[in-house]
Every structure is written in structure tokens, then in C-alpha cells.
Amino acid sequence: MNEHHKILIRLTGVTKSFMVGSGRFSALKNVDLEIRKGQMVSITGKSGSGKSTLLNIITGIDKTTEGSVSVNGVRIDKLSESDLASWRGKNIGVVFQFFQLIPTLTIAENVMLPMDFCNTYPRSDRRKRALSILQSVDIIEQADKFPSSLSGGQQQRAAIARALANDPSIIIADEPTGNLDSNTATSIFELFASLARSGKTVIVVTHEREFSSYFEQCISIADGVIAAGTSVNV
Ligand SMILES: Nc1ncnc2c1ncn2[C@@H]1O[C@H](COP(=O)(O)OP(=O)(O)OP(=O)(O)O)[C@@H](O)[C@H]1O
Secondary structure (H helix, E strand, O other), X not given: OOHHHOEEEEEEEEEEEEEEOOEEEEEEEEEEEEEEOOOEEEEEOOOOOOHHHHHHHHOOOOXXXXXXXXXXXXXXXXXXXXXXXXXXXHHEEEEOOOOOOOOOOOHHHHHHHHHHHHOOOOHHHHHHHHHHHHHHOOOHHHOOOXXXXXXXXXXXXXXXXXXXXXXXXXXXXXXXXXXXXHHHHHHHHHHHHHXXXXXXXXXXXXXXXXHHHHOOEEEXXXXXXXXXOOOOOO
């Protein structure tokens, strides 16, 4: 097994419970999961099955009630809130269904924002880096425009560029093509696949079965439990 396919994310015995009324509700129940570097991974399941909770555990937004979460050798469930925020900014890029670009900033400025937050690159290098990422996702011509003048597909490319700003090892995308037509959605999945080939781990919550062939690992979740046999990969 080469470096490209080493295990990047490992959840062991993860339970996430919420207090509801006088009792406890477990949104994830004793989940064991391994995700490899450089893979395209889908998470599917009905509304309320635990998909967002699983993403929030992987990104450290939610703390586990029981169990451990290790990402690239770091036990993120053991990090303090401030270490976790900085870890997340450098290691996780997030892409949303409705893009969530800042309307008053240009596309290049949107891409520079995570670099500004995390201070990951010298200030004088940030615009150059943003432009090079915009070039790599094929929207360099849009760099100095505002989000509202871009098409939906271009806005999602800009959001992906922003997710790549700090060169994270993991890209998380929650229904990233839910607001795009089928051709545009295909081009976004092609872009994710090329990111996975370059070594990024791309985890996508999606309901769109027509894109299932893009995924090397499919995690199907129901009532907080990962369905047997669905999370196997190469
Ligand atoms: N903070 C919370 N407090 C109490 N219950 C919660 C909390 N967050 C999530 N839950 C419950 O945990 C379960 C899983 O929620 P989650 O948001 O992970 O589902 P999901 O699969 O992402 O759903 P959707 O597809 O609708 O976004 C749901 O029953 C939800 O009501």
C-alpha cells in the first residue's frame, strides 16, 4: 500500500449523544470508520440519519461523547478549542450547497480570506497564491469580480478555491451540487476527482445517485449506524 492510500481518518467506537428533554439521544452509535488519503468518499442517508453529525465529528466541530477521532495521526478529540480552530483552518476545507461566498469581497479576496484568518502564508504572497488556485479551478478570469456576477458553477468553483486556500488535506462538501444543473454538477465532480488524484481526501454528502461512480468509498448511514459493507474501499 503506497503513501497515497494510507489511512488518514480513523474513528473508533464513536458515539455522539445529545441531551433532549430529560433523556439522551444518540445521533451516532459506536461508529468505527477508516478513510484513506486521496479518496473520493460519499456519505448518504436519510434526513436525520446522522450525516452532518458525522461530518462535524470528522472536522472537530462536535466533540465525541465516547470514542476517538484521529486525523493524520492527530487525536483531534483531545485538542483544546483554540488548537482545534487552528487545526481545522489548516487541515479542512469546506464547500457548501449555496457557496457562501462573501458578496462584498471579490473572488480573489474570498480565496485570500482563510489565509488571512490562519496567517498561513505571508501577506505579500496571498494574492498570488489565490490567483494560482483560481487558475487551477479554471476561473482565473473571474478573480476581480464579485460573486453575484458569476454563474452558479463558477461560484462553486470559487468556493472550492477558497476551500483549497490553506492547502488542507481534507475537503468536506455538503450537497455541493444540489443547486447546480446536471452538466455543471458533472464538472464539479470532475474537479473533486482531480483533487482526489492530487492527494486530497474529498468527502461529499450527496443524494445524487447519478454521480455514485465517482466515489471509491460509499458510507451509508441510518439512525446513527454505518450500514455494514458500505464503507469498504480499495
Ligand atoms: N444539537 C443537537 N441537539 C439534539 N439533537 C440533535 C442535535 N444535532 C443533531 N441532532 C439530532 O441528531 C440526528 C442526526 O442529525 P444530523 O443533522 O446529523 O442528520 P442529517 O443526516 O445530517 O440530516 P439532514 O440530511 O436533514 O441534514 C437528528 O435526529 C437530529 O435531530
